[in-house]
Amino acid sequence: MNIQELVVNPKAFWQHTHLPGDGFQGPWAQPIGYLCPYLPEEILHAAGFTPVRVLPRLVPLGPVDRHLPVNTCTLARSFLGQVLDGSLDHLAGVVFTHTCDTMQCLAEIYRLNFPHRLTANLVGPVALDAAGSRDYLLGELRNLVADLEGVTGVAVTSGRLVESIRLYNINRDLLQRLEENRAGLAALDYYTLLHAGMLMPKEQHNLLLQKVLADLPVHGQGAPRHTKTGQTMHQPRLLLAGAVLTDLALVALVEDLGGQVVADTLCSGTRYFDSPVTEGMEDPLAALADRYLNRLSCPAKHSLQDRLTPHLVDLVKQRKADGVIFLLDNFCDPHSWEYVPQAEALAAAGIPHLQLQVDHTGVTGQIRTRVQAFLERLQGGGQHG
Amino acid sequence: MAELRYRRLQTLNRLPRLMGNHYLAARYLRYVRPVAWITSGAPVEIIRAMGILPVYPENYGALCGSRQAAGTLCQVAEARGYSRELCSYAKCNLGSLAEPRQAPLGGLPRPTVLVACNNICGTVTKWYQALARDLRVPLFLWDTPFSPGELTDGGVAYAAAQLREMVRFLERHTGHKLHQDRLNRVMDKSREASRLWSEIRLLGRHRPSPLNASDLFIAMAPIVVLRGTDQAIDFYRELKAELAGRVAKGEGALPVERYRLVWDNIAIWHKLLRFYGQFLDHRACFVADTYTGGWGTVMEGDDPLTALARTYTGVFLNRGLAYRASQMVELVRDFGAHGFVMHANRSCKPYTLFQYDIRRMVTEQTGVPGLVIEADMADPRSYAEEAVKTRIQAFMETLDG
Ligand code: SF4
Ligand code: SF4
Numbered sequence: 001m002n003i004q005e006l007v008v009n010p011k012a013f014w015q016h017t018h019l020p021g022d023g024f025q026g027p028w029a030q031p032i033g034y035l036c037p038y039l040p041e042e043i044l045h046a047a048g049f050t051p052v053r054v055l056p057r058l059v060p061l062g063p064v065d066r067h068l069p070v071n072t073c074t075l076a077r078s079f080l081g082q083v084l085d086g087s088l089d090h091l092a093g094v095v096f097t098h099t100c101d102t103m104q105c106l107a108e109i110y111r112l113n114f115p116h117r118l119t120a121n122l123v124g125p126v127a128l129d130a131a132g133s134r135d136y137l138l139g140e141l142r143n144l145v146a147d148l149e150g151v152t153g154v155a156v157t158s159g160r161l162v163e164s165i166r167l168y169n170i171n172r173d174l175l176q177r178l179e180e181n182r183a184g185l186a187a188l189d190y191y192t193l194l195h196a197g198m199l200m201p202k203e204q205h206n207l208l209l210q211k212v213l214a215d216l217p218v219h220g221q222g223a224p225r226h227t228k229t230g231q232t233m234h235q236p237r238l239l240l241a242g243a244v245l246t247d248l249a250l251v252a253l254v255e256d257l258g259g260q261v262v263a264d265t266l267c268s269g270t271r272y273f274d275s276p277v278t279e280g281m282e283d284p285l286a287a288l289a290d291r292y293l294n295r296l297s298c299p300a301k302h303s304l305q306d307r308l309t310p311h312l313v314d315l316v317k318q319r320k321a322d323g324v325i326f327l328l329d330n331f332c333d334p335h336s337w338e339y340v341p342q343a344e345a346l347a348a349a350g351i352p353h354l355q356l357q358v359d360h361t362g363v364t365g366q367i368r369t370r371v372q373a374f375l376e377r378l379q380g381g382g383q384h385g
Numbered sequence: 386m387a388e389l390r391y392r393r394l395q396t397l398n399r400l401p402r403l404m405g406n407h408y409l410a411a412r413y414l415r416y417v418r419p420v421a422w423i424t425s426g427a428p429v430e431i432i433r434a435m436g437i438l439p440v441y442p443e444n445y446g447a448l449c450g451s452r453q454a455a456g457t458l459c460q461v462a463e464a465r466g467y468s469r470e471l472c473s474y475a476k477c478n479l480g481s482l483a484e485p486r487q488a489p490l491g492g493l494p495r496p497t498v499l500v501a502c503n504n505i506c507g508t509v510t511k512w513y514q515a516l517a518r519d520l521r522v523p524l525f526l527w528d529t530p531f532s533p534g535e536l537t538d539g540g541v542a543y544a545a546a547q548l549r550e551m552v553r554f555l556e557r558h559t560g561h562k563l564h565q566d567r568l569n570r571v572m573d574k575s576r577e578a579s580r581l582w583s584e585i586r587l588l589g590r591h592r593p594s595p596l597n598a599s600d601l602f603i604a605m606a607p608i609v610v611l612r613g614t615d616q617a618i619d620f621y622r623e624l625k626a627e628l629a630g631r632v633a634k635g636e637g638a639l640p641v642e643r644y645r646l647v648w649d650n651i652a653i654w655h656k657l658l659r660f661y662g663q664f665l666d667h668r669a670c671f672v673a674d675t676y677t678g679g680w681g682t683v684m685e686g687d688d689p690l691t692a693l694a695r696t697y698t699g700v701f702l703n704r705g706l707a708y709r710a711s712q713m714v715e716l717v718r719d720f721g722a723h724g725f726v727m728h729a730n731r732s733c734k735p736y737t738l739f740q741y742d743i744r745r746m747v748t749e750q751t752g753v754p755g756l757v758i759e760a761d762m763a764d765p766r767s768y769a770e771e772a773v774k775t776r777i778q779a780f781m782e783t784l785d786g
Contacts (some may be wrong), residue, residue, distance in 0.1 A: 098531055132542065139537075246670075355466075
């Protein structure tokens with residue numbers, strides 16, 4: 001199996017020991033699942049686990065209907081589908097964090113239906129700059145640490161947290177470098193590498209990234225590429241916006257049809273590794289709390305100043321993107337809400353966008369047609385002739 | 386017709402005036418007093434005590450639903466890019482701002498400030514952010530952490546710390562001050578109304594039940610909107626007396642009460658008579674419900690802000706699955722129900738998403754069956770009349786069996 005096949009199958013991935021760039025000899029610390037990056041992975045790591053992000057997969061959802069109505073997001077339904085079909089049996093448990101109404105309910109469904117599995121739920125603040133939010137979050141992080149210590153019997157010491165933070169910061173830094181050089185990789189490879197890192201030990205992923213970065217030809221951004229028929233043409237430069245990338249085939253499609261993905265604001269993209277944790281603080285949990293509060297926020301959170309929309313518009317300009325594709329889950333409320341101000345801000349800045357509804361059906365013919373039409377529109381736009 | 390056989394409560398006839406006056410007051414008094422648009426789970430006691438007029442967009446959403454205006458207003462909001470899947474109350478409100486001429490009452494009087502509390506859902510966070518942007522009005526979001534189990538001291542302390550901040554926010558933007566004695570007075574009135582409301586709801590335990598949940602849905606407007614006022618207390622005293630009179634005479638809400646049911650989730654406002662009428666045809670009375678209980682908690686504790694923080698953080702929609710299931714189990718047992726009906730409300734995810742698990746748990750623990758009906762509280766577009774009818778019919782037959 002190659003890495004692309006593995007990355008969509010977390011259990012096989014986990015069992016697979018010979019990854020490219022692998023310099024490690026297992027065994028790895030036991031994997032533990034989480035869904036949303038508002039959960040500080042460093043805490044799980046310091047508690048002796050390998051945090052593994054559960055990403056959406058196209059699994060049968062019939063059994064999920066007993067628990068969740070059909071108007072629930074793909075991330076939640078697919079998570080439960082994977083739990084029910086045994087795809088996640090290799091995990092020691094799943095640790096949730098409160099983000100939205102759906103995640104809140106999903107955590108509860110898991111806890112009640114699988115009472116013997118390890119689980120915890122970090123209910124952090126929604127209002128990031130509210131009075132008392134930092135104290136409250138710190139208290140909740142301490143409770144999470146205590147819960148995990150209770151299960152493992154391993155003390156999550158400051159020293160262990162500091163080491164985990166170091167490891168994760170190295171990973172963020174490498175991913176940042178990879179992102180800056182993403183023009184040298186096909187989008188599918190880029191996102192595969194990124195998703196792979198969420199499934200494998202960071203120790204191992206760091207080695208893999210170092211190797212990839214060393215081999216990466218330095219590409220000028222926007223260098224013309226060849227289409228499948230060999231001619232050069234202007235490739236519309238695209239930014240992908242949205243939550244979790246539900247299907248890697250979507251990015252492959254965009255590039256197969258002649259687009260070039262030059263940036264994203266995806267939750268399983270750049271927003272996963274932006275903002276390092278401050279090192280050298282006396283209390284490492286406080287440093288983790290600060291990252292939670294200050295990272296580029298998710299639409300499910302609230303802050304006095306909306307940073308996400310200005311960030312989107314700035315990023316489009318900075319990367320000279322020709323347009324934005326929103327990958328929206330019809331049933332994801334926070335992102336559906338956020339779509340309106342973002343689309344309006346893009347329109348005001350004269351930046352075209354396409355809204356794609358993505359769900360469990362994956363890449364449909366309709367999605368293909370709409371992406372194609374959007375790319376043609378951008379090519380015909382004459383900006384780059 | 387079903388609704389003709391239904392014994393209407395006389396006290397409810399007072400409601401159109403009472404609520405009409407509320408909306409009228411907001412419309413005219415806004416020239417002399419600041420107006421706050423607030424969510425149903427916001428601490429209205431503070432707002433009233435500060436002399437700010439509270440206006441409830443959710444109540445307005447229900448009104449749009451019952452006046453058959455929700456479908457149109459939702460479409461107006463959708464034309465702007467808001468998804469079909471988003472909460473219909475929110476879209477009624479946003480739609481009414483864009484198209485006041487299509488909106489009941491011409492929409493709501495414009496606010497001076499916005500206060501949202503996320504104890505009911507994450508939707509209000511996004512909805513009020515949208516309002517703050519569109520109306521250029523300052524927003525205070527009160528973040529009350531979800532409690533999977535018991536409320537934590539940390540969560541309550543966090544909620545209380547923000548309340549102090551909220552008071553400063555309101556003082557800054559309205560120029561009005563919070564006086565402790567006024568707050569205490571409003572909280573006393575609010576407690577009194579909540580106490581009456583929960584006593585009224587408990588009358589449903591009588592056989593036959595003097596009230597049906599559809600009465601409660603109509604009667605609940607003051608507990609949401611006029612909580613903390615004398616009018617709410619007067620109204621509920623009168624309603625309670627009328628219901629007690631029925632109990633004394635052994636008179637039920639239905640001429641013949643054969644089945645007793647429990648209702649879960651927000652009312653189907655756009656079909657209030659038609660939908661609940663189908664159960665009357667089967668002589669089934671909704672003797673209790675989870676929805677209207679959201680306003681029946683009586684605040685306790687000495688320090689008013691901590692009491693408010695604890696009460697509002699602990700509302701049922703902000704609690705875990707086990708709590709919600711045990712609440713249903715208690716209603717089924719205490720009210721002697723033969724079954725329960727859950728409205729899978731496509732607008733409201735926190736209320737709906739774990740209903741299937743709750744249904745299973747409640748049936749396991751009580752032995753009574755539950756029916757899930759898919760609909761929407763305000764938007765009639767998600768309502769499949771025939772399918773609903775068939776499912777109700779089949780469910781009632783299982784009760785007969
Ligand atoms: S934020 Fe959206 S995608 Fe994520 S769990 Fe919530 S509804 Fe699902
Ligand atoms: S999502 Fe539910 S709780 Fe929230 S505003 Fe809508 S109906 Fe009310």
